[in-house]
Amino acid sequence: MLKGKTALVTGSTSGIGLGIAKALAAQGANIVLNGFGDAEGPKGEIAALGVKVAYHGADMSKPAEIEAMMTFAAAQFGQVDILVNNAGIQHVARIENFPVERWDAVLAINLSSAFHATRLALPAMQAANGGKGWGRIINVASVHGLVGSAEKSAYVAAKHGIVGLTKVTALENATTGVTCNAICPGWVLTPLVQKQVDARAAAGAISNQLATQQLLGEKEPSMQFTTPEELGALAVFFCSPAGNNVRGVAWNMDGGWAAQ
Numbered sequence: 001m002l003k004g005k006t007a008l009v010t011g012s013t014s015g016i017g018l019g020i021a022k023a024l025a026a027q028g029a030n031i032v033l034n035g036f037g038d039a040e041g042p043k044g045e046i047a048a049l050g051v052k053v054a055y056h057g058a059d060m061s062k063p064a065e066i067e068a069m070m071t072f073a074a075a076q077f078g079q080v081d082i083l084v085n086n087a088g089i090q091h092v093a094r095i096e097n098f099p100v101e102r103w104d105a106v107l108a109i110n111l112s113s114a115f116h117a118t119r120l121a122l123p124a125m126q127a128a129n130g131g132k133g134w135g136r137i138i139n140v141a142s143v144h145g146l147v148g149s150a151e152k153s154a155y156v157a158a159k160h161g162i163v164g165l166t167k168v169t170a171l172e173n174a175t176t177g178v179t180c181n182a183i184c185p186g187w188v189l190t191p192l193v194q195k196q197v198d199a200r201a202a203a204g205a206i207s208n209q210l211a212t213q214q215l216l217g218e219k220e221p222s223m224q225f226t227t228p229e230e231l232g233a234l235a236v237f238f239c240s241p242a243g244n245n246v247r248g249v250a251w252n253m254d255g256g257w258a259a260q
């Protein structure tokens with residue numbers, strides 16, 4: 001379905017980003033990966049799906065590096081048709097103890113990076129398809145884009161912000177073939193959440209399994225993690241013709257978290 005298209009997925013060396021990149025590659029899209037850590041493993045996993053893959057290690061907290069990544073992607077594959085703003089970090093502390101440097105980093109990586117990548121991707125998307133436009137911008141927000149949790153001020157502020165950015169991007173392009181939507185996962189067992197499970201197990205001197213049950217039990221009625229594969233399938237839907245008129249939604253995959 002996406003043969004000939006190019007998808008750039010930020011923060012795709014692990015977790016949800018890698019899951020979404022694989023799902024888009026399975027539909028035939030060429031992929032530009034980004035993120036820290038090992039890139040060779042993820043590159044191999046994507047190449048095995050029979051598409052072209054490139055990697056750029058831009059630090060998403062730095063606008064100049066985001067610009068370099070967008071230029072690199074266009075040079076590799078012509079243009080970016082699908083942009084998935086996924087890179088994100090977490091920091092957990094009460095507001096009065098929240099390190100200012102961590103606040104700035106969470107806002108830069110989880111919110112401002114999406115603004116920069118979006119502003120740089122839009123002109124080519126708007127010009128595509130003989131000027132009628134074609135493009136898909138998918139923002140990986142969170143259920144924390146819809147509800148709050150204590151000790152996550154920067155993350156909740158950034159995720160509410162990206163849900164707002166999603167709506168404005170969708171509205172400004174509503175008469176074109178460029179859509180923008182957000183995905184709002186509940187708990188997904190990735191390195192980002194494993195750190196929170198480990199911290200809970202250490203703080204309570206309890207097993208990892210019990211810490212996991214407590215984490216899910218507090219917020220997620222299904223008592224199940226959402227998987228990167230499920231989130232990848234939702235991203236594929238947004239990219240499909242059935243998604244042509246889905247504009248500005250914030251779509252939960254949260255096991256009932258926000259329904260409470």
Ligand code: NAD
Binds near residue numbers: 017058141
């Ligand atoms: P993860 O830690 O597995 O992946 C994060 C990715 O972002 C990695 O590839 C990492 O290298 C990259 N990254 C971090 N800082 C970066 C930077 N400065 N520049 C470039 N890349 C950077 O985490 P994940 O759980 O897969 O999270 C992905 C997205 O999903 C985040 O936006 C997160 O907020 C969101 N999310 C996660 C959950 C969850 O339960 N795991 C729930 C809701 C939303």
